[in-house]
């Protein structure tokens with residue numbers, strides 16, 4: 001047996017399936033956040049914190065809930081395929097890892113000095129990688145806590161894992177806050193470096209595919 005390496009051609013930086021899933025996810029997240037704010041207003045967690053009518057999807061809590069449950073299917077199905085795609089194609093390994101502490105410190109320093117050129121679109125900096133990993137985990141946590149709140153009897157084990165219904169609600173609320181915080185930074189950065197936005201729309205530059213190794217009998 002010997003191992004041969006075959007040139008695997010090129011592909012877009014952001015392949016079409018990834019772009020479709022990214023933008024579907026953006027729509028799903030916006031539906032989930034704005035309809036969630038409509039539901040929240042009915043029974044607030046932080047006294048005095050209400051979301052203005054203009055920011056809510058649904059004119060009253062029950063209508064917001066209908067939007068929330070509809071958006072949930074898009075978020076869950078699309079999110080499932082995004083995770084599968086990232087794992088099977090090796091994209092997560094290739095683009096989001098490793099995350100080095102020294103790189104993190106250097107990127108934070110550069111950002112504080114307003115050096116956010118992002119010249120090389122083919123590599124994410126350490127802060128970007130960390131934020132993407134955090135938001136993916138927050139998305140998964142939202143689905144899990146959402147299930148616990150939606151069906152507390154069927155998922156009673158899950159509810160007790162969060163210390164009860166209100167605990168699951170609180171973690172769900174904090175997950176939303178993490179995702180909204182991410183979105184503010186994420187959208188601001190993509191507008192500051194519009195080449196990245198264009199690449200997420202059109203695919204970006206062509207880059208070599210990872211080399212394929214095959215074992216053949218000799």
Ligand code: HEM
Nearest residue numbers: 025026029091095121132135179183186187190196197200
């Ligand atoms: C709604 C407005 C949004 C805009 C304008 C936007 C824009 C972008 C852009 C430009 C990139 C590429 C970054 C680069 O090449 O440096 C990107 C990647 C990414 N975005 Fe967004 N995004 C949005 C919403 C979201 C949401 C809601 C999430 C998740 C909660 C999200 C998660 C991600 C992730 C995980 C990546 C990395 C994808 C990968 O390479 O595998 N984005 N986004």
